[in-house]
Amino acid sequence: MADAAVTDTAPEAHDAHGHDGHGAHVTSTGLSNNKLAMWIFLGSECLLFGGLISTYMLYRGRHSENLGPDQVWDIPFTSASSFVLLMSSLTMVLAVTAAQRKDDRNTRLWLTVTALLGSLFVAGQVYEFTTFYREGLGFTTSLFSSSFYTLTGFHGVHVSVGVIMLLATVGMILKNRIPGDKAEVVELVGLYWHFVDIVWILIFTLVYLIPA
């Protein structure tokens, strides 16, 4: 604490150690509390998707004769929407680098594009679900359908929450209401977003590409 006050020139250094409870600036690891919390939270999310994916893998073959994965999947369509989601990771990276350059305008732009691509993916999922339902694959049709809708539905909810986070961030940048380090807040949203994308790669491969 004494060291920080003597050597650092940045004004933040003065409240380095625990004037408030947050220790926002100097931490034992050098990682901010918020970033560490996000990483830890994502660690626990792995187990959530682990449980859902295991349930799906257990039940993937258990369906009535005509409504198995081979009969309902439209691989080209889902590939396209997966591509949309993966591109959103690219625009997310652009948003983070813009935020690190303190370029508010481009940060907002790329965050909005990311949110749009995410919404497009969710819209694709809604379309896909509706089509499957029309073809007779309801939530309770078979063990396969229940576990499919549960797994992909949970992922869809995660993407939707991510879209809300992105748009909220855009709004807060617009109103200049982001507390602390703006680039870090954008980076945190980015961490979550990349996680959701990576999980989708897993789901897409296991659910759609590997034949049952």
Place this chain on the structure above:
Amino acid sequence: MALIERPAPDTLTPAVATPESTYGAFRRPVHSTGWKSWLFTIDHKKLGIMYGVSALFFFLVGGLEALLIRAQLAGPEGTILSADKYNQMFTMHATTMVFLFVMPMAAAFANYFVPLQIGARDVAFPRINAFGFWCFIFGAIFINTSWLLGGAADGGWFMYAPNSSVPFSPTNGIDFWGLGLQITGIASLTGAINLIVTVINMRAPGMSLMKMPIFTWMILVTQFLLLFAIPVITVALFLLMFQRSFDATFFSVEAGADPLLWQHLFWIFGHPEVYILILPSFGIVSEVLPVFSKKPLFGYPLVVFSGAAIGFVGWGVWAHHMFASGLGPISVAVFSVSTMAIAIPTGVKIVNWTMTLWGGKLRFTTAMLFAIGLIVQFTVGGLSGVTHAVAPSDTQQTDTYYIVAHFHYVLFGGAILGIFAGLYYWWPKMFGKLLDEKWGKWNFWMMIVGMNLTFGPMHIIGLQGQPRRMYVWTEARAGSGFFDLGFWNLISSIGSFVLGIGVLLFFVNVFLSHRRHGPAPLDPWDARALEWLTTNPPKEHNFDRVPTVGHLDDFFHRKYEDRGEDGHHDFHQVATAEELMAVEEANADPDIHLPSPSYWPIVLAFGLPVMAYGVIYNFLLIPAGAVIVLLAMFGWSLEPHTATEADYDPPTPEGGAELEVADHG
């Protein structure tokens, strides 16, 4: 995102510099006394006390349920409870004890003492801390309202599906149970993230991980277990909800489902859960034994690493709960071996505690007695545990009272005795009063006698073959001689009432001690860890200045100087706690800003039971609850870091200058 705590804006700028109009409706409350100060508090110490008080309340509820069970089983063909009510009683007894007593009690100690032990002003996310507490309270109330709304859950705390699906349990009890546990699960998950970040990031300067107090270490391991275990039961509970409320067939064997899916998901959560319950108590006795032996903890690194080892191996043993379910010989063999392996780090701990006592200057205070009680009783439970790890003998014992005996020796003799050691040890720190030692010893011995009378005979009852979860037993199967079920069941039931009285003596002790005793001395036990380097109870800002840590057991080393040579220790007291405190006060940090209380955590948490009632009764309540949640998130993210000075009213005498500043604002 709104849930991520904002970093302090610039804490050196006086809060008054923020124009009041910016925040309008988003002012923060400022109550420092009265019931509102508890309702809106984000102080980790107040939240710790609130966790503790509610947990002890649920301890009494769970105890009452246990007494009803034992009253029913005291004689053959008991008539106190119907089969239905009996099922609800044992389900809720276990649910209450596991989720509403032992876990929140650990959260109470963790919340109160982890920041103090690592020399931090607060936890990393104070508002999320408060939010977690209210999730626990609302979840707990939600589960228990099922008693009044058509009957409580009746599937056992493990809630084996498909037994827990609608055809077998048509009332709403299990819906209440599942949704309520989801809400308390949020409490555990947010608490885990918060405490992990706090411990990893906010240790006082100089406190490396291997200088960290052992209780904090065990809490850290526990929080990692929670972090990874809670999502798994979340998945299981969602699947159960989809099955019960939306007609999915995840667990219906007639639809082709795998009957073991629930058991795997539940026990992948449930077995680490066992260590979630016991590790905090291991941490507590590892604090208590050295203090009352006047020796450092024997082999501190071994105790740390064995705790971490338990944390890892705990994930590889879940299927030992499923030996009787037909896993196949290879799985059974693998899990049998891994289960025996986990006895090793536990044994390491027992040896370390015993070696800590060895040659020490022992003081048999009540806290020390409870800690020694844990070593003895937990070892008994550990030994019967080894007989379950052996799959062939487990197949004989499973679903009998032998199992009930085993896990009560582990959980009552382990987790709960540890909690009582913590209560007696830390009471003066939390409330500034010592609990009475004479009443404490009555409390201890009644509980020890009671628990052995209650759970000891269950070994015999179980070996005679009395199944658990049956609401009556009959004379026809009662056995004779040493295995006379009538005799041992009666002894067990009498024992449970002795145990009940023993527990009540604690509350008598609290009541009498607070009426009769004066303030506790600053350092009543000659303690070793950092939480004692502050007043009893601590001030809102914990420490007058953030301590710089040089040693493991830093507080002890501030009081004692080692004048020994060549590795021989010869400690001489160089300072008293009062002298150390005077130095701290003289060098107090002049400029401490803590975040103000907040309305939003309780509002946000309140939205959740509204949504949960919606799932059970009327789907329209779900959007209503969601609106509450969203509004609260909005308020949460927009409220300022601290209340403006103008909000404080009336001004304190020394606050005069601040009031003047506020007038300009």
